[in-house]
Amino acid sequence: MGRVGVLLLNLGGPEQLEDVRPFLYNLFSDPEIIRLPFTWLQKPLAWMIATMRHTKSQENYKEIGGGSPLRRITEEQAVALEEKLGEKGNNAQVYVGMRYWHPFTEEALAKIKRDRIDELVILPLYPQFSISTSGSSFRLLERIWEDDPELQKIDYTVVPSWYQRSGYLQAMAQLIAQELDHCPNPDQVHIFFSAHGVPLKYVEEAGDPYQAEIERCTELIMKTLNRPNPHTLAYQSRVGPVEWLKPYTEEAIPELAQQGVEDLLVVPISFVSEHIETLQEIDMEYRELAEESGIKNFYRVPALNTHPVFINDLADMVVEALESPSVHFSEVVRPSKRVKMYPQERWEWGMTTAAEVWNGRLAMIGIVAVIVELITGQGPLHFIGLL
Numbered sequence: 001m002g003r004v005g006v007l008l009l010n011l012g013g014p015e016q017l018e019d020v021r022p023f024l025y026n027l028f029s030d031p032e033i034i035r036l037p038f039t040w041l042q043k044p045l046a047w048m049i050a051t052m053r054h055t056k057s058q059e060n061y062k063e064i065g066g067g068s069p070l071r072r073i074t075e076e077q078a079v080a081l082e083e084k085l086g087e088k089g090n091n092a093q094v095y096v097g098m099r100y101w102h103p104f105t106e107e108a109l110a111k112i113k114r115d116r117i118d119e120l121v122i123l124p125l126y127p128q129f130s131i132s133t134s135g136s137s138f139r140l141l142e143r144i145w146e147d148d149p150e151l152q153k154i155d156y157t158v159v160p161s162w163y164q165r166s167g168y169l170q171a172m173a174q175l176i177a178q179e180l181d182h183c184p185n186p187d188q189v190h191i192f193f194s195a196h197g198v199p200l201k202y203v204e205e206a207g208d209p210y211q212a213e214i215e216r217c218t219e220l221i222m223k224t225l226n227r228p229n230p231h232t233l234a235y236q237s238r239v240g241p242v243e244w245l246k247p248y249t250e251e252a253i254p255e256l257a258q259q260g261v262e263d264l265l266v267v268p269i270s271f272v273s274e275h276i277e278t279l280q281e282i283d284m285e286y287r288e289l290a291e292e293s294g295i296k297n298f299y300r301v302p303a304l305n306t307h308p309v310f311i312n313d314l315a316d317m318v319v320e321a322l323e324s325p326s327v328h329f330s331e332v333v334r335p336s337k338r339v340k341m342y343p344q345e346r347w348e349w350g351m352t353t354a355a356e357v358w359n360g361r362l363a364m365i366g367i368v369a370v371i372v373e374l375i376t377g378q379g380p381l382h383f384i385g386l387l
């Protein structure tokens with residue numbers, strides 16, 4: 001066996017408030033996040049949405065201390081995984097490659113080449129596969145690989161998803177049990193799985209297996225937990241007014257309160273690290289909503305971070321991947337057709353996502369008008385002397 005590397009993939013997050021806008025620009029420039037019929041519209045629209053959204057987004061990051069902890073936690077996971085692999089007799093170098101912020105995937109690949117890695121396990125830190133998360137990172141890697149003969153020499157394998165692994169399920173069940181056992185009436189607590197949402201079209205038209213994997217994951221965690229508590233699955237973090245996977249967390253919580261639920265334990269299941277959607281959206285926004293709706297006790301299960309059972313399972317996953325036949329980018333699910341996520345179907349007043357979209361559309365019209373003017377040499381900008 002030559003030099004072994006592990007590339008951990010994650011989304012990335014702004015580390016300080018100034019990073020928010022360029023981070024959002026990178027995110028919305030990704031066609032796996034917003035699918036448009038014309039690729040040339042992607043960057044101007046990304047610029048528009050980042051411009052319109054960044055102030056609200058910065059406020060959220062301010063509430064959790066001014067930046068995302070995602071990089072710090074992912075790097076801690078990388079160190080813990082490297083140590084665990086060493087203990088198991090596998091000396092491997094672990095790298096972190098983020099999709100939309102530092103350390104970017106490209107930075108990780110430069111280090112992998114510098115260290116002359118021969119075998120590489122590519123492991124997304126998303127338990128369930130979505131075309132918008134692991135899929136997006138795989139597509140980026142595939143494009144970089146195609147143009148780089150040095151990378152092509154590396155014997156690589158990808159792990160598309162791993163939500164069904166017993167180590168991961170046990171770590172989740174342990175965290176849930178711990179929280180339940182701190183509650184005065186553990187059996188009365190309603191367990192509320194809150195998964196990150198994706199647009200419905202991703203699942204129904206583009207063939208994203210995400211919803212099926214989330215549903216199966218929830219069942220498996222409940223089976224591993226082996227407690228009598230009732231449970232619900234809902235989807236959080238919707239962006240834009242198109243339909244996303246339902247039920248929405250912000251609707252499901254008041255419904256449960258109406259049905260008489262008083263004790264609610266929220267379990268975030270699409271993430272293995274604390275980040276803005278656990279620390280701000282769940283801990284602040286959904287807590288406030290739950291309390292206003294009549295929930296008396298709102299609890300939240302922490303993210304796995306460097307939970308020893310989880311890290312041990314990641315290490316086993318790497319060892320198993322090295323021993324199994326390689327899985328290449330071409331074998332991983334990709335969108336079956338182009339699905340449009342924007343524009344939205346209905347208008348909303350105020351600084352809303354609908355307004356963001358209309359601003360984007362107007363900007364597009366403006367850009368097209370300037371191009372036409374540059375070509376024809378006639379138009380309002382020439383008339384007022386700007387061109």
Ligand SMILES: C=CC1=C(C)c2cc3[nH]c(cc4nc(cc5[nH]c(cc1n2)c(C)c5CCC(=O)O)C(CCC(=O)O)=C4C)c(C)c3C=C
Nearest residue numbers: 011012013014033057068070130132196198239270275276
């Ligand atoms: C607009 C579409 C988005 C889709 C689809 C989406 C899917 C998706 N995202 C995660 C995990 C994370 N998302 C994070 C940030 C983030 N995501 C979106 C949009 C979509 N995500 C935005 C606009 C943002 C920025 C924050 C904001 O302005 O609201 C992060 C990073 C969080 C951090 O701490 O910085 C993660 C992680 C998953 C798992 C997922 C689909 C399954």
Ligand SMILES: [Fe+2]
Nearest residue numbers: 011196237277
């Ligand atoms: Fe997201």
